[in-house]
Amino acid sequence: MSELQGLQSQEKEFSKAGIRILAISADSPEDLKEKLLPKGISFPLLSDPELEAIDAYGLRHEGGNPFGGDIARPAVFLIDEEGRIVEKILTENWRVRPTPELILGKFSDAG
Amino acid sequence: MNFVLRHAWWLAPLIAFAGFVSYYLIFVSVPTLRDSAALNLIIVAGGAILAISGAASRWGKSSWKVRTLHVFGSLGSFLFAGALFWYVFSLSYQMPSGSAQTEKWQLAPDFSLPSATGDTVSLSSFRGQKVILSFYRGFW
Numbered sequence: 363m364s365e366l367q368g369l370q371s372q373e374k375e376f377s378k379a380g381i382r383i384l385a386i387s388a389d390s391p392e393d394l395k396e397k398l399l400p401k402g403i404s405f406p407l408l409s410d411p412e413l414e415a416i417d418a419y420g421l422r423h424e425g426g427n428p429f430g431g432d433i434a435r436p437a438v439f440l441i442d443e444e445g446r447i448v449e450k451i452l453t454e455n456w457r458v459r460p461t462p463e464l465i466l467g468k469f470s471d472a473g
Numbered sequence: 474m475n476f477v478l479r480h481a482w483w484l485a486p487l488i489a490f491a492g493f494v495s496y497y498l499i500f501v502s503v504p505t506l507r508d509s510a511a512l513n514l515i516i517v518a519g520g521a522i523l524a525i526s527g528a529a530s531r532w533g534k535s536s537w538k539v540r541t542l543h544v545f546g547s548l549g550s551f552l553f554a555g556a557l558f559w560y561v562f563s564l565s566y567q568m569p570s571g572s573a574q575t576e577k578w579q580l581a582p583d584f585s586l587p588s589a590t591g592d593t594v595s596l597s598s599f600r601g602q603k604v605i606l607s608f609y610r611g612f613w
Contacts, residue, residue, distance in 0.1 A: 363609050364502045381603040384594065386586065389612050394589035397612040406594050408586040415584035420574035421608050428613070435568050439606040441581045445597070450577060455565040456610065458508045465605060 363387070365436065365459040366403050372462035373404060381469060386410050388433045410434075426456075436460075440469055481527020482542040485520045486549030492516030493553040510561045517554035524550035581606070 366385055369376070376383060383405035387394075391409040398407050410416050416434040423435040438460045440449040449468045451460045477484065496513040500506040506513075528543035575582065585595035596604070 363612055364504065364507065365607060365609055367502070368504055369605070369607060376605065379603070381605055382599055383605045383607065384596070384599075385607045385609060386584075387609050387611050391587050391589055391591070393612050399589050406592075407589040408584075408594055409588070410584075410586050415582070415586060416608060418574070418582035418584060419606075419608065423568055423610075426568070427611065433610050434608040436610060437608045439575070439581060439608075441596070441599075441604040441606060443601050443603060445581055445583075445600055447575060447577055447579050447581050450575060456568055457510065457561065457565040459504070459609075461504060469603065469605075 363398065363401075366398070366407075367401065368459070368462050369405070369465075370403050372466070375462075375466060379466070379469065384408060386415055386434065388413055388416060388427070388431070423456075438465055440465065475530075477523070478527045478530040481523050481530075482539075482546030485524035485527060486546050486553065487520075488523065489517045489520030489550040489553035492520060493557050496557060510557070513557060514561060517550075517557045520550045521547075521554040 369383055369385075373383065385403070385405060386408045388411055389398075389409055390411055394407045394409055408415075413422055413432060413434070416422055419437070419439065421434045421437050422432055424432050426433045426435065436453060436456055436459050438449075438451040439447055440451075442448045451465070451468065453459060492513050495516075496510060500510075500513055524543070524547040528540075528547050531539055531543055581596060583595060583597045585593055588594050596606070
């Protein structure tokens, strides 16, 4: 989840550019509330324990949860005003996450 | 230096252990150090090298007890070093490839999910705004 803190640190930049942030994980709403809200994340943290959205985007990582169960592989999608995917950023291993700078750059490339 | 080599049987595994756990406890929250893991790989490799150097330097001059300590120290160091190298270069790549379900320029699949603050948020309510959708592994 440390990528969320990265996004949070650039939140002003993003909102200046008219960009909203949504974060999705397989965590329960309770876990998000207890463990992530105290870290000062101001954008919506969405709970997808049934992996509906995660599957709709093709991101299920079976058995990926160190405590057991399926979770999402890290991924960032950039969506434009019409609801189209303008960029899909996947890293080749789960250690490496897209940085806010990379994301902002991709958005400006996409116009 | 002699002191360090003589105590390598416990120093080396301690260094390798510190290099291993500090990656997960501390350095994962520093993006550049998490992505490359270079700092921690250097620490655990240093531990492993120290273990071997220590054992080699004491081998001819010490009792079987001391040699045994060095052997176990080396095994411990290699265990932690090996675990981190394995995680960084193999385990963290063992992920399904993102499926082609969603491609560029396609309409983003809509969803409606509960948020941490108790409301329900749907992607379609953000029409007219640019959105970053960040999927992450979990709260840990």
